[in-house]
Structure formats: C-alpha cells, structure tokens
Amino acid sequence: MSEYNLEFCLGCKLCFDKGEEFCPLKDDRNVLLEKMEHSDGVIFATPNYAFQVSARIKNFFDRFAYIFHRPRFFGKTFTAIVTQGIFGGYDILKYLEGMGENFGFNVTKGSCLSTLEPMTELQQKKLKQKIKKSSVKFYNGLIRPTLSEPSFFRLMLFRMTRTSLQSIDVRYFDYF
Numbered sequence: 001m002s003e004y005n006l007e008f009c010l011g012c013k014l015c016f017d018k019g020e021e022f023c024p025l026k027d028d029r030n031v032l033l034e035k036m037e038h039s040d041g042v043i044f045a046t047p048n049y050a051f052q053v054s055a056r057i058k059n060f061f062d063r064f065a066y067i068f069h070r071p072r073f074f075g076k077t078f079t080a081i082v083t084q085g086i087f088g089g090y091d092i093l094k095y096l097e098g099m100g101e102n103f104g105f106n107v108t109k110g111s112c113l114s115t116l117e118p119m120t121e122l123q124q125k126k127l128k129q130k131i132k133k134s135s136v137k138f139y140n141g142l143i144r145p146t147l148s149e150p151s152f153f154r155l156m157l158f159r160m161t162r163t164s165l166q167s168i169d170v171r172y173f174d175y176f
Contacts, residue, residue: 001056004028008059015066029063041077041142042105044096048084053092061099071104077141078105079134085116101154108141110134 007025014022023029036042046053053061067073080096082089089112100107111134113127150158 001060004032006032006056006059006063009062009065016069020066025063032060033064036073036076039076041079041138042073042100043079043081043138044100045081045083046092046096048082048089048092051088051091053096057096064103067104068102071102073104074106076105077108077138077144078103079108079138079141080110081134082110082112083115084112085114089114106141106144108134108137 005027006029007027010024012024014024044057046057049055052058078097078100080093080100082092082096084092093110093112097107097110111130113130114123115127119127
C-alpha cells in the first residue's frame, strides 16, 4: 500500500450517489482496483495498531466502500493476516474477514500471528504451523471449482437494505 498514492476519502458520497467515476480524488484507486479484479485471490495484511487495522488499510476500505452495495469480487478468494505484539488481533481479523465478505469475496479463515520478539523455537514452530494452515485454506479456496453462496444472514441483510433504500431518489440508482 505504501507504493501507491491513495488519498483520504472526503466523505462526499459522490461514489454512492452518482458512481465511483465521479470521485473528485484523482489517485491510484483505479490501479489498485484493477489489480484486485485481475487477481485470483487477495490477501489483506495489517499490523495491530492500537487494536485496529493500520491507517492505510482503513483508508483503502473507505475509498472502496462504494463496492459494498454492489459487491464485485464473487468467485475470488480472500484471506486476512494480522500481526501483533500482544493481543487484540482476533477482533481485527474478524473485521477484515467481514470486509472481504462485503466486497463479495469467498473468505477463507485467516491468521492472527503474535510476533513479539524474542521468540522461542517453539513459538516460531507454532507460528509456521499457523501460516501453513492458513496458506492451505487459501490455496483450497483458489482451486475451488464452484462459487460460494451467500449466507442466509447476508441475503437478509441485502434485502433489508434494498427495502430501506426504496425511498431514495431514483436519480441516484445504479444502472448496470
């Protein structure tokens, strides 16, 4: 993420109301979107910063939030990795996996890795086992021959949101 210019979201909602092409920010957002669209799978990784994702990852989610109401990554696999010194990373992992679902990804269980140094040999061995286990899950998601189906909860959430939005001015609907 540090290699790309991704400006902070202004909260103007033009991406929601009129379409993402109306975003006033001209940066590398579309480059990152293209990379995700052309990938087989995506991994979001972040350190545990004050019990939350890093600012770069949070800004990434803010800039791509318009996708949440039109998920576009069905058929692509996703996982998440959180590194931490002490604790709190499992809540962050759950958040990242939820964001993957919001984008439409097939989410495989990620890893929360405690990396406080110095590490004993036993801690290093456990860390490698966790990484391998997550890697196998991610790989299996990549080679899965069928698309995953949304959960009953996701379907209900979508339908409730759609129903609540019926009062919105039709000029702001997406036409795809």
